[in-house]
Amino acid sequence: xxxxxxEKKEKDPMFSAKVVKLLKNPLNLENPITVQxxxxxxxxxxxxxxxxxxxxxxxxxxVTAFSNLIISALRNTIPSRIRIIVQLVVIAALVIxxxxxxxxxxxxxxxxxxxxxxxxxxxxxxxxxxxxxAMANKPWPSFVDGIGNGVGYGLILVMVAFFRExxxxxxxxxxxxxxxxxxxxxxxxxxxxxxxxxxxxxxxxIIWIQRSKNRGLIDN
Amino acid sequence: MHSNKYIFIYSAVxxxxxxxxxxxxxxxxxxxxxxxxxxxxxxNILASVNLVTTxxxxxxxxxxxxxxxxxxxxxxxxxxxxxxxxxDLALELKKPPADRQLPIYIAILDNGEKAYIVPLRGKGLWGxxxxxxxxxxxxxxxxxxxxxxxxxxPGLGAEINTREFQQHFEGKKIFDDKxxxxxxxxxKGGAKPDDMHGVDAISGGTxxxxxxxxxxxxCLVGYENYFKNPNKL
Numbered sequence: 001x002x003x004x005x006x007e008k009k010e011k012d013p014m015f016s017a018k019v020v021k022l023l024k025n026p027l028n029l030e031n032p033i034t035v036q037x038x039x040x041x042x043x044x045x046x047x048x049x050x051x052x053x054x055x056x057x058x059x060x061x062x063v064t065a066f067s068n069l070i071i072s073a074l075r076n077t078i079p080s081r082i083r084i085i086v087q088l089v090v091i092a093a094l095v096i097x098x099x100x101x102x103x104x105x106x107x108x109x110x111x112x113x114x115x116x117x118x119x120x121x122x123x124x125x126x127x128x129x130x131x132x133x134a135m136a137n138k139p140w141p142s143f144v145d146g147i148g149n150g151v152g153y154g155l156i157l158v159m160v161a162f163f164r165e166x167x168x169x170x171x172x173x174x175x176x177x178x179x180x181x182x183x184x185x186x187x188x189x190x191x192x193x194x195x196x197x198x199x200x201x202x203x204x205x206i207i208w209i210q211r212s213k214n215r216g217l218i219d220n
Numbered sequence: 221m222h223s224n225k226y227i228f229i230y231s232a233v234x235x236x237x238x239x240x241x242x243x244x245x246x247x248x249x250x251x252x253x254x255x256x257x258x259x260x261x262x263x264n265i266l267a268s269v270n271l272v273t274t275x276x277x278x279x280x281x282x283x284x285x286x287x288x289x290x291x292x293x294x295x296x297x298x299x300x301x302x303x304x305x306x307x308d309l310a311l312e313l314k315k316p317p318a319d320r321q322l323p324i325y326i327a328i329l330d331n332g333e334k335a336y337i338v339p340l341r342g343k344g345l346w347g348x349x350x351x352x353x354x355x356x357x358x359x360x361x362x363x364x365x366x367x368x369x370x371x372x373x374p375g376l377g378a379e380i381n382t383r384e385f386q387q388h389f390e391g392k393k394i395f396d397d398k399x400x401x402x403x404x405x406x407x408k409g410g411a412k413p414d415d416m417h418g419v420d421a422i423s424g425g426t427x428x429x430x431x432x433x434x435x436x437x438x439c440l441v442g443y444e445n446y447f448k449n450p451n452k453l
Contacts, residue, residue, distance in 0.1 A: 048374045048375065049374070077230070078230075079222035079226060079227045079230055080221075080222075081222070081227060082227055082230070082231060085231070086230075086231075086234060089234060089235070089238055090238075093238045093241065093242060096242055096245075097241075097242070097245050100245050100246060100249050100253075101245075101249070103249070103253045103256065104249040104252035104253050104256070105252070107253075107256035107257075107259075107260065107275070108275075168375060169375055191375065191376075191424060194373075194374060194375035194376070
């Protein structure tokens with residue numbers, strides 16, 4: 001077999017229509033937060049500002065992708081009676097590694113995220129994807145599924161964080177965007193936006209808009 | 221269905237493999253993390269004398285400005301043989317006041333004046349708060365402060381780590397006209413402009429503000445004897 005053929009043979013299944021779908025679906029029709037309703041807890045906690053939301057999204061994506069990959073590679077050896085324990089060990093180990101890496105290389109970000117990185121372990125998306133997908137599929141599609149779900153989760157997180165940071169502190173990614181003249185004229189930041197209830201309401205509004213555009217998602 | 225033996229061996233192997241992997245990661249990254257913690261401490265100390273640093277230039281600026289460090293005890297006597305930089309305030313505060321080792325960092329500022337920097341540590345609403353406060357050589361007038369926190373409410377109590385809050389402390393005094401230790405109060409509803417011993421609290425962050433006030437008082441009280449008679453050394 002020539003090298004060209006080899007490459008083609010490898011490339012073909014790598015980004016087949018099925019795999020692309022795994023990446024795209026979690027962004028909208030199978031979004032982990034708004035449709036599967038997983039990972040709500042951290043969506044409330046880290047969406048006060050854009051920066052922690054982005055780093056959290058990135059960390060979750062990395063951990064989901066690699067835990068999916070590892071569990072999927074091991075799926076035929078894992079005894080079904082202790083599979084949840086095995087999944088937890090893999091997730092916990094990966095989260096600790098991510099936490100240690102953040103502390104060593106991006107210390108200031110890790111200070112902001114300190115508590116939340118530990119919370120990745122309890123993020124329902126991880127266990128949800130492992131049980132629903134990685135345990136029954138091959139490593140590569142599982143890896144892509146993990147990335148897709150991580151990005152889908154991150155998308156909602158960043159959207160919520162945008163509104164909360166903008167209305168709550170008048171900032172965008174840490175930079176003040178609402179001009180001083182507005183404050184002088186009597187405008188005040190909405191303190192409620194900073195508190196968790198508004199995250200829930202913001203997510204609710206996003207779900208509302210999404211369902212009104214995709215009628216198929218509405219339950220009967 | 222897997223046998224019990226398989227399950228036991230599987231879990232044992234898994235635990236060992238994961239433990240080894242985590243140990244390697246932790247040991248490999250420890251030196252880098254320690255450097256980060258050290259640099260952060262240097263940045264915090266420099267921030268309390270109003271010097272803005274980045275993680276890159278912190279070490280260089282620290283050696284440039286920080287010329288001397290001291291460790292004293294509650295009576296104001298010098299303790300020798302202890303490196304002030306390595307004193308862990310969290311541990312010291314757990315000891316009875318008489319046994320505490322209290323570090324002082326002395327910086328020489330650009331205008332040639334000395335600034336005496338004292339570390340602080342206390343409790344906020346949700347967790348630990350800490351910081352540094354620096355004084356002019358009268359051991360009374362505040363040069364600057366730096367506060368940080370573990371988990372205060374973002375937008376409310378967490379505002380203590382902003383410049384806007386910290387700059388109110390500049391020029392305040394901790395002793396009154398008669399030389400009695402009064403510390404600095406953080407006042408809900410705002411301090412009067414001519415109040416030398418009070419600053420505005422953060423609206424919505426009352427418990428954190430009170431925590432900062434208590435932290436300053438509790439940590440400074442140990443230095444009172446040294447501050448009143450620094451030449452004894």
